[in-house]
Amino acid sequence: MPKIPVEISARHVHLTRHDLDLLFGEGFELQKFKDLSQTGEFSSSQTVTLAGAKNSLHNVRVLGPCRTFTQVEVSKTDSFFLGNPAPLRLSGKVIRSGAIKIIGPKGELDLAEGLIVAKRHLHANHEEARDFGLLNGQNIKILIDGPRQTIFGEVEVRIDDNFNLHVHLDTDEANAAGVDSETFCSIIK
16 A cells, blocks of 8 residues: 655644735735645745633744635644634534634734634545545544554545645644654555
């Protein structure tokens, strides 16, 4: 079975055009810091502060391009530190999720919902999914080999023609498995 690259999805924010204007000023454009593995996605040079009930997290990266919803993705550890409960969800599933305040250089935003702990997932395009025998929405198990060998279950498959084959884990999961930029996994059948 071919190996699949594993990436660490650190805490980050996705903003709508409206919320980007509110936090950074009207007409502001995100400046690309680096491209991400998924086509068209990038990490920007811009950061915000997340203000929770107990603590704040500073210099949280904003990802681009703008989305149709504002969403904040953190680890469970981050959620405890902030003092704001965040449910485990796939990206984009923000209805009845956690609340958080986002502070930018030009304004603040009190989100009633949008704070999540991202569910681990595998991105694949249709050809890659067919090659692996995967279906959209399917939950699979992966094996990360190495000194901290780990099996992760409930890895949800996400299929789209714009996706590139990668598994995304949050920082808590990645640290537990000893993941770094050279880590690959295999699907357990």
